[in-house]
Amino acid sequence: MPVKKVFEGSVDYIQILDKNGKVDEELEPDISKDVLDKLYRHMVTARTWDKKCLALQRTGRMYTYAPLVGQEATIIGTGMAADKTDWIFPSYRESYLYHMRGIPLSQINISWMGWEKGLQIDPEYRTFPYAIPIGTQLPYATGGAYSMKMKGEKSAVISFGGDGSTSEGEFHDALNFAGVLETPNVFIISNNHYAISVPRKWQTKSETLAQKALAYGLKGIQADGNDVLAVYRLVKESARRAREENKPTVLELVTYRMGMHTTSDDPKKYRSEEEVEYWKKRDPIDRFRIYLENKGIWSEDYEKEVNEGAKQKVEDAVKEAEEFKGDPKEMFNHVLADMTKNLEEQKKEAFKK
């Protein structure tokens, strides 16, 4: 019997804006000036905020924090591309997204400052509470997407996970169920090359992470995750496919974690200066600045104004967050919808004078 090929698949790599700010005009999305301006402002604000959080942690004003620096395009590109009616399931690294969804920046600070209040987020913002256990959010995103489909809401569910998360069983459950249940999902893999110290190549023998989609019958695309135009375009297209055709997509966004994994980590233990330098030259903000200059949006004055605005916003948010004072007694109030007698007694004991 002749050998037949029973499966063949491939994964496209997409880059629209290269590291030098040169644009591929054929792929260039049509984005209004207003949106371009917002993309830039958010990227700058996110980086400013991130820097501030690090400084706060270093001076004992914030607890363990997971920096986003270097990954602005994946976060902001997605935040801008998503519709208000879509759902987003971020990981801890994308907490800036809450702000893009309309939640005050100060509230995110409150979360990183060690108060549960930070995640007391109204579901109307359609942004799921981020998860610390790796990959757990992914099957929830699949289930959430099935809810949207059953309820007839035309909403895509856009989730984030790191390269490390693709090794957890949940990642595979999420994709497999999405394929079988035909759910409106967009699974973003933020491939920032490391899971704490473990390099991407030790996470899986697969050449790309996107190709894992093919095994589950999903579409898989790899893109330059430091290219905000590519991220924006691909998320827009995938979300539309999800909403209109109930077809899930896996988007592997190739980026780099410029900072430490979290403030408890020392990246010098496991990666070289040269590698970091290589990625510095591929910065997502630098190349977008060139693009905006060519579009006549960016100027020295604009840069100044954007930076000052970002700084002010961040300072205000920190001030507001630091003024927040929660009530420790609340720790007993939300275990179950109704307070039990047992907890009432324990609460009294815990806070007796």
Next chain:
Amino acid sequence: MKMHMVQAINNCLFQEMERDESILVMGEDVGVDGGVFRVTDGLYDKFGRERVIDTPLSEAGIVGTALGMATLGLRPVAEIQFQGFVFNAYHHLVQHAARLRNRTRGKFTVPMVVRMPYSGNVNALEHHSESMESPFIHIPGLIVLCPASPYDAKGLLASALKAKDPVMFFEPKRLYRAFKEDVPEERYEIPIGKASVLREGSDLTLVSWGAMTYVSSKAVEKAEENGISVEQIDLRSLSPCDYETIHESVKKTGRCVVVHEAVKTLGFGAEISARIMEKDLLRLEAPVKRVTGWDITIPYPKTEEYFFPDEKRILEGIEETVNF
């Protein structure tokens, strides 16, 4: 040599891996990085990637693979980065690690060690402060150890690496660098299933393990200053548990306080209390008191201090029991 607990465990792993070539270390970030707490520091350089494996990020994968290795002739030490993340692997521990010996009437066994940093009050993020020893003690077929000092950590781990059954090794991360003590350079073992009587006394028995032993010791000192004579027991081994030592002590003192970080409901204190009721009821001068975490989700760092038993709460528990 003076060592803190991280050094003592590290020292033990070095020695054991030199002693027995079938021992290997595996887990997230245990190799090049030396572990997020540096417990496995230096092992990668010394023993290489074949025996010190930076695994893909999957707890189920780590423990499942370790189980296979153990069954077919190796002796893996699997690290779960934080105890709160072990539950993806719980499936393998419960379904097979704990049962393979029984299912095959002793023909197949799982001599592996699963190391897990547990305990809280260290300003960590969510899921990084758990103290969930009970779900493991609850499973017949698992050995559960929990050292409270560098000396015990080294000796218990050495025993774990010769044990015939799967060992869950709970490391109190709060004590990792809390203090140093003399730890012998040479290999030694602390027997599994044997509690340690840290201090003899006549008025009350205090039972604890892991991080809470450290906190309890401070409360016990205060109690002694106040004229209460406390017999302090550090369990070290939670399953099998040295109930004899507890009974003997309670027979003498007639009073018992159990301290644990885990939530109160179905914490191991409940079992200890029940055992005392079964055997020592007529000797008791007061009800067995449990000083524990509350029955709530461990709070975020800003307010977590209200959750964990502290010196004050333990001392109150001691006094309440003595004055019953």
